Amino acid sequence: MTKSNGRRRVVITGHGVVTPLGTGVEKFWSGLKAGNVGIREVESFPTEDLYITIAGEVPDFDPKVHLKSRSLMLADKYSQYAGCAAAEAVEMSKMETPISDKEAYKSACVIGSGVGGLTTLEFSYKMLFQENKRATHPLTLLKAIGSSASAHVSIEYGIKGPTYGLVSACSTASHSIGNVYRMIREGLVDFGIGGAAEASLNWGATRAWQAMRVLSPDGLFPFSKNRNGTVLAEGAGILLLEEYEHAKERGAPILAELKGYGMTADAADMVNPSIDGASAAMEMALADSELSPSDIDYINAHGTATAVNDLNETRAIKRVFGNAANNVSISSTKSMHGHCLGAGGGIEAVAAIKAIGENYVPPTAGLTDPDPECDLDYTPLQGKDREVNYAMSNSFAFGGLNAVLVFGPPPA
């Protein structure tokens, strides 16, 4: 069944995650439903001379258990997270791999990252400048560059069509997913892997973030009166996107449909978001989905718990949704998995897809005392059963880079 305008439809036939709530969609979703918070005292690097000592670290990732490819074993953690999440998505989709010769060039792989192999870079600079090693490890460059994850995954599955990394800070994953979606719609490819990974929790990066003064030493409390900043986290969120007829023909399990995608830039400020950019992106996504605001049952908010984002996002939602803003359930799952930076949009897309699949809205954890100016239904503390047909996922990144995805149920 194609849309009335003859447009190809794009469905999700697999997804995978690595998150501070655990590795794998099942653990992740159970954690969200239970309102668990994956933000803890940092364990993976020393924090003595830092004043930010909390983060959302992935607690259970073991390359030996979670990866099959030898080359990924030698890669930066960001690529490893991507590889693991991609493996879960591909397995779930029951796609036969390696991709057949007939289809290889009609498949894509766009896996982005905010900073790629930053931790490899930090280690390598330490070796060079501090310890005067005669050379860096030969794989250093390959581990560090932001295209590695995509390349690794393409090699793993024999994807020979458009393959590259994509960068847009906290909107990276959403833009990557949208990018593959557009390629499928255009007929350039029939399916593809889209999403992002981030593994930038290290001492140097924390120092750099501290200097921006936007992190909270206490926790991530979106839409709260006393919210005082965001908390860094890591992980990967990957979708397998597929053209609908292609998926139907091979009897693939269909989890959801990607109905629409909106992308805008604020063209305003490097850190402070603007209401215009955010609302235009939501409107664009709705128009692309051919839906109206009142059709949206759930919004997975960007909700970073900074003073500026949560207020700006509330105002933008009100502007776009009008009266319908009072009927939509909203939550920021960052309250539970932290701010996964480049990977955030991918992890949050999976949360939106699960919400549709299970008719359940995950909560905003820690929302005991809402900001009176953030007075929409942010699903405080406790998730709820609600029929979720259409879900929107917002990402509003530094530099005013906005990406909004709208998901719907599997086509009838």
Add this chain to the structure above:
Amino acid sequence: MDDVADKIIEILRKNMKDPSKTVTLDTPLSELEIESLDLAVIVFDIEDTFGIEIPYNANEEVEAFATVGSVVDRVKSIMAETKSSGAAA
């Protein structure tokens, strides 16, 4: 005005949209057209110049940054604390 105030005003000027504006101790920072990231840069410059650490969170209202004079006072009190505790900045 004293040396500390002079240095701070110089740092502010470097980061102002219009450096030729008059700046006194009573001038509110908001009048200097300094936005969040500029403030982080100013604080960084001040920390570097005086060898101190100024704790602040951009998500919270910070009284210490209401006027130029309040910034000078805050810097002076941190310098005194740092000196008296003998801690390296």
